[in-house]
Amino acid sequence: MFLKRFFALLSARNKEFLRDKSSTSWNIIMPILIVVGFAVTFTSDFSDQYKVGIYVGTSSNLPQNTSIETFLKTKHIEFVKITDIENTIVKIQRHQLDMLIDKSKQQYWINEESPNGYLVEKILNADGESRLKKQSVTGKEIRYVDWVIPGILAMNMMFSALFGVGYVIVRYRKNGMLKRLKATPVTALEYLSVQIVSRLLLIMAITIFVFYGTNFFIGYAMHGSHLSLFLVFALGAVSMISLSLIVAARITSEETAGGLLNLISWPMMFLSGVWFSLEGTNPIVQNVAEFFPLTHVTAAARSIMIDGAGLLENTYHISVLLIQSTLFLLIGAWAFRWE
Amino acid sequence: MSAPLLEVRNLIKHYPKVKAVNGVSINLQPGTCFGLLGPNGAGKTTTVEILEGIHSATSGEVIYKGEPVGNSFKNEAGIMFQSTALQDFITVRETLMMFAQLYPANTDIDELIRRCNLIEYLDQDNRQLSGGQRQRLLLAIALVNDPDIIFLDEPTTGLDPQARRNFWDLIESIKSEGKTILLTTHYMDEAYTLCDEIAIMDHGKIIAEGTPEELLAAHFNDVILQMPISDIHEHETLPFPSQMKKGLIEIATSDVNKTIEVLIDRNISLANLQIRSRNLDDLFIELTGKALRT
Numbered sequence: 001m002f003l004k005r006f007f008a009l010l011s012a013r014n015k016e017f018l019r020d021k022s023s024t025s026w027n028i029i030m031p032i033l034i035v036v037g038f039a040v041t042f043t044s045d046f047s048d049q050y051k052v053g054i055y056v057g058t059s060s061n062l063p064q065n066t067s068i069e070t071f072l073k074t075k076h077i078e079f080v081k082i083t084d085i086e087n088t089i090v091k092i093q094r095h096q097l098d099m100l101i102d103k104s105k106q107q108y109w110i111n112e113e114s115p116n117g118y119l120v121e122k123i124l125n126a127d128g129e130s131r132l133k134k135q136s137v138t139g140k141e142i143r144y145v146d147w148v149i150p151g152i153l154a155m156n157m158m159f160s161a162l163f164g165v166g167y168v169i170v171r172y173r174k175n176g177m178l179k180r181l182k183a184t185p186v187t188a189l190e191y192l193s194v195q196i197v198s199r200l201l202l203i204m205a206i207t208i209f210v211f212y213g214t215n216f217f218i219g220y221a222m223h224g225s226h227l228s229l230f231l232v233f234a235l236g237a238v239s240m241i242s243l244s245l246i247v248a249a250r251i252t253s254e255e256t257a258g259g260l261l262n263l264i265s266w267p268m269m270f271l272s273g274v275w276f277s278l279e280g281t282n283p284i285v286q287n288v289a290e291f292f293p294l295t296h297v298t299a300a301a302r303s304i305m306i307d308g309a310g311l312l313e314n315t316y317h318i319s320v321l322l323i324q325s326t327l328f329l330l331i332g333a334w335a336f337r338w339e
Numbered sequence: 340m341s342a343p344l345l346e347v348r349n350l351i352k353h354y355p356k357v358k359a360v361n362g363v364s365i366n367l368q369p370g371t372c373f374g375l376l377g378p379n380g381a382g383k384t385t386t387v388e389i390l391e392g393i394h395s396a397t398s399g400e401v402i403y404k405g406e407p408v409g410n411s412f413k414n415e416a417g418i419m420f421q422s423t424a425l426q427d428f429i430t431v432r433e434t435l436m437m438f439a440q441l442y443p444a445n446t447d448i449d450e451l452i453r454r455c456n457l458i459e460y461l462d463q464d465n466r467q468l469s470g471g472q473r474q475r476l477l478l479a480i481a482l483v484n485d486p487d488i489i490f491l492d493e494p495t496t497g498l499d500p501q502a503r504r505n506f507w508d509l510i511e512s513i514k515s516e517g518k519t520i521l522l523t524t525h526y527m528d529e530a531y532t533l534c535d536e537i538a539i540m541d542h543g544k545i546i547a548e549g550t551p552e553e554l555l556a557a558h559f560n561d562v563i564l565q566m567p568i569s570d571i572h573e574h575e576t577l578p579f580p581s582q583m584k585k586g587l588i589e590i591a592t593s594d595v596n597k598t599i600e601v602l603i604d605r606n607i608s609l610a611n612l613q614i615r616s617r618n619l620d621d622l623f624i625e626l627t628g629k630a631l632r633t
Binding site (some may be wrong): 001004006007008009011012013015016019020172175176177179180181182183184185186339 | 357391392393410416418420422424425426427428429433434436438439440441442443480497605
């Protein structure tokens with residue numbers, strides 16, 4: 001009986017969405033426009049500003065080097081304190097950072113294929129007395145479009161999940177549709193399951209379409225498994241749909257729901273590392289970002305697409321998404337009211 | 340009299356600032372239509388929605404087929420709310436099929452479509468239905484699970500007179516199958532036509548209950564004489580109670596002959612005189628002091 005009711009509601013909900021041509025086309029066209037827009041805007045450089053990572057290590061007695069101190073005063077170069085040498089070297093390989101200086105061991109890393117790295121190295125050694133040991137790495141540049149695409153796809157999922165489920169439930173509650181369903185044998189769990197599955201199917205179909213459709217023309221980096229990426233996106237979508245169920249659990253006004261959904265989606269959009277790396281930002285911002293599902297979907301998808309990482313390497317992000325999905329779903333189901 | 344299909348005992352529903360239902364007790368006999376009447380805010384809809392399982396009562400009992408209402412009640416009840424939105428972009432046929440699949444047992448859907456006169460609109464989007472078509476679809480949804488008891492909350496509100504008459508025919512045909520109906524309405528003619536028994540509610544309480552005929556007989560032993568106010572001479576004072584209503588003067592009297600004699604004595608024209616019996620509108624105003632429709 002559960003399946004009969006489930007598929008009856010699922011079929012009706014999917015038909016409603018697919019037949020609403022303006023809504024369907026907007027859901028497909030908007031992500032394509034954003035992806036194409038960014039691809040056209042950022043075709044080559046990751047950033048126009050020079051960026052140098054500075055590692056000081058754990059020792060309090062750092063060797064004195066006046067050349068480094070002079071170099072650190074150079075204008076138009078952003079110096080970023082880093083704590084993880086291994087990850088920073090990967091960034092040098094990808095041209096995301098132009099140079100890394102390890103003050104404790106008096107050495108620096110440079111990408112031999114990076115024009116920016118070449119110029120920054122020239123500035124460092126301008127006085128000919130830096131005496132720093134040079135470490136060379138190589139690696140192709142990761143374009144901004146390659147870096148930003150995973151986040152944009154995840155962000156589109158977020159908007160579709162939050163507004164496509166939360167808003168719809170509130171509208172149904174306001175116009176009495178939910179009350180009518182309450183008078184039938186349908187349970188809240190059945191109804192919410194339908195909302196999750198229906199929106200998950202639509203999100204995944206649209207994401208796959210946008211991913212392969214735009215990749216055909218733009219050709220962005222995809223070094224990992226397509227299946228792993230699919231699973232991460234699916235888990236992220238469930239997490240964000242579940243979050244929208246909390247928002248929609250009791251609200252009866254579309255205006256309130258819209259405000260609340262904006263309040264959630266806008267900080268997520270800007271503080272989840274979709275547009276820029278959170279490294280070097282205020283630690284409070286970084287800690288807040290850890291609570292956003294979008295942060296973990298973006299980070300996991302990015303590592304799969306750019307680094308070729310698998311699910312195992314993303315255990316942390318996947319675990320957080322699983323915990324968030326479960327938690328949001330339980331709270332959403334518990335708080336849900338038909339009226 | 341057989342055992343009631345639905346028995347409501349001392350139902351109470353209190354909200355923080357309002358006592359919406361304050362000790363309602365009613366019995367619905369199998370195969371009858373029970374009318375719940377009352378002015379806006381009387382507590383009718385709250386009472387019905389508690390019986391439907393939409394709201395919980397603060398206290399009181401609802402007994403269905405001799406047992407407290409349980410989970411299976413929803414399978415046996417048909418419900419038509421005062422206002423319900425239907426899913427957009429879904430056809431009438433799809434809507435009916437969706438609701439049919441939510442229940443373990445269904446009535447014959449083709450027969451339901453024919454009876455509710457929905458054949459012409461089956462492939463029409465719900466958004467394109469007229470008021471009457473929409474109400475017939477909502478009634479069909481309420482009947483889709485072949486219910487034993489049907490709750491109809493103001494089902495003809497907003498319909499034109501012809502659509503109302505058609506709807507009454509539908510309800511009569513449902514009644515003829517032995518279904519039990521609980522109807523709330525603002526229309527006294529509707530209640531008089533359809534209901535075997537009525538209860539009038541005000542301020543959350545039942546203030547009168549019985550068949551329409553019993554209630555009228557219990558409260559009135561007079562008739563109403565109506566004539567245009569313009570037929571009465573200016574400054575004429577009539578020696579019996581009367582009231583003005585929409586250009587008419589209404590005289591309540593238990594002795595028609597004597598009243599007419601008085602009017603003739605005073606040279607008042609009887610050309611436009613009409614005599615009517617007391618109806619449920621009169622009863623309602625008598626009991627609640629309010630007109631049903633303003």
